[in-house]
Amino acid sequence: MRLLTGLALQNLGRRKARSFLLVAAVAIGSGIVFTGATLMRSIDDSMAVGFSRLGADMMVVPDGTLTNITAALLTVEPTDLVLDADTLDKARLASLGRVAPQKIVRVEHSGIGNHHESADLIGFDPARDFTIQPWLRERLNRELKPGDVILGAGRDAPLGSQLLIFGKPHVVYGKLGRTGVGTHERGVFMSFATLEALAGAMSHHGGPGPAALARGKVTGFLVELAPGATALQARFAILSAVKGVKVVTGDSALSGIRQGLAALLDGMLALVVLMFASTAVMVSVLFSAIITERRTELGLLKAIGARRSQMVGMMIVEAMIATGVGGVLGVALGVLVMHLYERSLVYYLENIGVPFIWLDLPRTVAFAAAAIVLAAAIGALGALYPAWRASRRDAYDLVRGEG
Amino acid sequence: MLACRQLGKSYATERGVVAAVAGVDLEVPAGQFAAIIGRSGSGKSTLMAMIGGLSRPSTGTVKIDGTDLWQLSENALAAFRNEKIGYVFQFASLLPTLRLIDNVTLPAMLGRRRPEADILTRAGRLLERMGLGAYLDAYPAEISAGEQRRVAIARALINDPELLLADEPTSDLDEQTEIEIMDELLTINREVGTTLVLVTHNLALAGRAQQIFHIANGAIVT
Ligand SMILES: Nc1ncnc2c1ncn2[C@@H]1O[C@H](COP(=O)(O)OP(=O)(O)OP(=O)(O)O)[C@@H](O)[C@H]1O
Ligand SMILES: [Mg+2]
Numbered sequence: 001m002r003l004l005t006g007l008a009l010q011n012l013g014r015r016k017a018r019s020f021l022l023v024a025a026v027a028i029g030s031g032i033v034f035t036g037a038t039l040m041r042s043i044d045d046s047m048a049v050g051f052s053r054l055g056a057d058m059m060v061v062p063d064g065t066l067t068n069i070t071a072a073l074l075t076v077e078p079t080d081l082v083l084d085a086d087t088l089d090k091a092r093l094a095s096l097g098r099v100a101p102q103k104i105v106r107v108e109h110s111g112i113g114n115h116h117e118s119a120d121l122i123g124f125d126p127a128r129d130f131t132i133q134p135w136l137r138e139r140l141n142r143e144l145k146p147g148d149v150i151l152g153a154g155r156d157a158p159l160g161s162q163l164l165i166f167g168k169p170h171v172v173y174g175k176l177g178r179t180g181v182g183t184h185e186r187g188v189f190m191s192f193a194t195l196e197a198l199a200g201a202m203s204h205h206g207g208p209g210p211a212a213l214a215r216g217k218v219t220g221f222l223v224e225l226a227p228g229a230t231a232l233q234a235r236f237a238i239l240s241a242v243k244g245v246k247v248v249t250g251d252s253a254l255s256g257i258r259q260g261l262a263a264l265l266d267g268m269l270a271l272v273v274l275m276f277a278s279t280a281v282m283v284s285v286l287f288s289a290i291i292t293e294r295r296t297e298l299g300l301l302k303a304i305g306a307r308r309s310q311m312v313g314m315m316i317v318e319a320m321i322a323t324g325v326g327g328v329l330g331v332a333l334g335v336l337v338m339h340l341y342e343r344s345l346v347y348y349l350e351n352i353g354v355p356f357i358w359l360d361l362p363r364t365v366a367f368a369a370a371a372i373v374l375a376a377a378i379g380a381l382g383a384l385y386p387a388w389r390a391s392r393r394d395a396y397d398l399v400r401g402e403g
Numbered sequence: 404m405l406a407c408r409q410l411g412k413s414y415a416t417e418r419g420v421v422a423a424v425a426g427v428d429l430e431v432p433a434g435q436f437a438a439i440i441g442r443s444g445s446g447k448s449t450l451m452a453m454i455g456g457l458s459r460p461s462t463g464t465v466k467i468d469g470t471d472l473w474q475l476s477e478n479a480l481a482a483f484r485n486e487k488i489g490y491v492f493q494f495a496s497l498l499p500t501l502r503l504i505d506n507v508t509l510p511a512m513l514g515r516r517r518p519e520a521d522i523l524t525r526a527g528r529l530l531e532r533m534g535l536g537a538y539l540d541a542y543p544a545e546i547s548a549g550e551q552r553r554v555a556i557a558r559a560l561i562n563d564p565e566l567l568l569a570d571e572p573t574s575d576l577d578e579q580t581e582i583e584i585m586d587e588l589l590t591i592n593r594e595v596g597t598t599l600v601l602v603t604h605n606l607a608l609a610g611r612a613q614q615i616f617h618i619a620n621g622a623i624v625t
Binding site for chain 1: 449452455456457458459477478481482483484485486490492496497498499500501505509510512513514542558562
C-alpha cells in the first residue's frame with residue numbers, strides 16, 4: 001500500500017499540469033455541488049419561514065361572518081360566530097396542507113392601551129400556527145407558556161414586563177415585526193389556554209362572555225393549500241364536506257409564488273444532481289484517456305512482476321488522491337464563495353421578505369464530508385474500469401501501446 | 404533451463420491471420436549464453452516476449468526450470484516474472500516519473516521479499532557498476548538513451564534472475580556504447596552464471612554465444 005501510494009504520488013507530482021487540471025475539474029464540480037446543496041438547504045429552511053410570512057392561502061370562517069380581506073391572510077376577523085375546533089380535521093381533506101385554528105375577541109376596557117381603545121385578543125395553537133410565530137422579531141429565551149402574551153408591532157412594552165388584561169397579570173413574551181395588517185399590528189396574541197382563562201374575567205363585565213372563548217370553539221381557520229392543489233379545488237372540497245362555513249381566498253398571486261418557489265428549489269436540486277453526474281462522467285472519461293495514454297507504463301509494471309491488483313490499485317490510489325484533493329479544494333472554494341457573497345445574498349433575500357438562515361454547522365460539515373467522499377469515490381470508480389481492463393492485457397501488448 | 408516446444412503466436416489483423424512465430428523448438432541449458440539472430444520482422448521480439456512471460460503464446464509451451472510458464476495463474480506468473488526473469492526491452496522502458504534509483508528498486512519493492520535498506524544498497528551498487536553512480540536521483544528524461552538502457556539492465560538484475568532476456572538492448576546505440584553494454588551482460592553471464600538469451604544484429608557478438616538460433620519468418624532455420 002505504501003509502495004502504491006508512493007508511486008501514485010510520484011506520478012501526480014511529476015505530471016503537474018495534468019494533475020492540476022484534474023484536481024481543478026473535480027474542485028469546480030464538487031465545489032458547485034457542495035455550495036449548491038448548502039445554499040439550497042439554507043434557502044429552503046429560510047423559505048419555510050419566509051413562506052409562512054406570506055400568510056395563509058385561505059381562511060375558513062362561519063357563514064355570515066363579515067370579512068375584510070387583506071393581501072396576506074394572517075389572522076381571522078373578530079366575530080361572535082364560532083365553529084367547532086375540529087371541524088376541518090374531521091373532514092380530512094387532501095387538498096389542504098397546514099390548518100391553524102384561531103380565536104379572536106375584540107374587547108374594550110381590558111386595561112390594554114388607553115382606556116377607550118379596543119383591542120383584539122388573538123388565541124392560537126402554538127403547535128399548529130404558521131402565520132403568527134414566523135413574524136416574531138424578539139422573544140424571551142424560553143418556550144411560550146400559559147400567561148405569556150405576544151404583542152403586535154404597534155404596541156409598546158418591554159420584553160418580560162407585566163401586562164394586566166382585565167386585571168390578570170401576563171408576561172410580555174415576544175414582539176412581532178411590522179406586517180402592515182391592522183389586526184396584527186395592534187393585536188395581543190396568546191395561546192388558547194391563556195385566552196380561555198380570561199373568560200371569567202370578561203363575563204364579569206356582563207353576559208356569558210364571548211362565544212369564541214369556550215373550550216373547543218374557534219373563530220375560524222387559516223388554511224394552506226396542499227402542494228399542487230388549487231384554491232378552487234380546496235374551496236370546493238371544504239364547502240362540500242363542511243356545512244355552515246364560508247371560504248375566503250387570499251391573494252392568489254401569493255399562493256402562486258409560494259408554490260412556484262417550491263418548484264424552483266426542486267429545479268435547483270435537479271441541477272445539483274446533474275452537475276454531480278456530469279463531473280462523474282467527465283472524470284471517468286479523463287481517466288480512461290489517462291490510462292490509455294499510460295498503457296506502456298502499465299505494461300512495464302506488469303513486465304517487472306506487478307500483480308494485476310497492484311496495477312489497478314496504483315491507478316485507483318492515484319485517482320482517489322487527485323479527486324479527493326479536488327473535493328477538499330472544492331469545499332474550501334465553496335466556503336470562500338459563500339463567505340464572499342454572504343452579504344449580498346442575505347441582503348437580497350431579506351429584501352424579498354425572507355430572513356436568511358444559514359444551514360447549521362453539523363449539517364454543513366456533513367455536506368462537506370459527503371462532497372469530499374463522493375469526489376474520491378468518483379475518482380476510484382472512474383479509474384477502476386479502464387485500469388481493470390488494461391491490467392487484463394498481455395504485458396507485451398501494453399508495452400507496445402496496442403489495444 | 405529454458406525449453407520451448409512448438410511455440411507459436413499469430414495475430415488477427417485486417418489482412419487476415421499473421422503468424423509472427425510458428426513452431427519454434429529450442430533449448431538453452433542453465434548458465435549458457437544463447438543468441439537469437441534474424442532479419443527485422445522475423446519474429447525475434449515476439450518469441451522473446453513469449454519466453455519472458457509477457458505475451459501469451461497461441462500454441463506450444465515455455466518451460467523454465469521445469470515450470471510451464473503459461474500454465475501458471477495470473478499472480479503466480481507475475482511472481483515468476485518478478486523473481487526469475489530479468490527482461491531488457493528493445494526500446495526505452497523506464498518509468499518516466501520515477502528517479503533512476505526507484506526505477507531499479509521497483510521490481511524488488513513489488514516482490515517485498517527483502518528489507519528496503521538491502522534493496523537500496525544493491526540498486527546503488529548496480530547503478531554504480533553501470534557507471535551511473537552520480538545519477539541515482541536523476542529522472543530518466545535527464546540521461547541519454549544509452550544510459551537509460553544501462554538502468555534497464557540494472558533493473559533487470561535487481562532480483563538476481565536466473566534467466567536474463569535481452570532484446571536488442573543496444574540496437575539504437577553507438578558502437579562503443581554497444582560494446583560496453585554487451586561486455587557488461589557477458590560478464591554477468593560468466594561471473595554470476597545467469598542464463599542469457601540475447602537478440603542481436605551484431606554477428607560478431609553472436610559468434611561468442613554457445614548457441615545461435617537463426618530465425619526467419621517466425622521459424623528457426625539452420
Ligand atoms: N500486435 C501485432 N499485430 C499484428 N502483427 C504483429 C503484431 N506484433 C508483431 N506482428 C508481426 O509479427 C512479425 C514479427 O514481429 P517482431 O516484432 O517479433 O519482429 P522482430 O524480429 O523483433 O523485428 P525487429 O528486428 O524489427 O525488432 C512482424 O511481421 C510483425 O508485423
Ligand atoms: Mg524486435
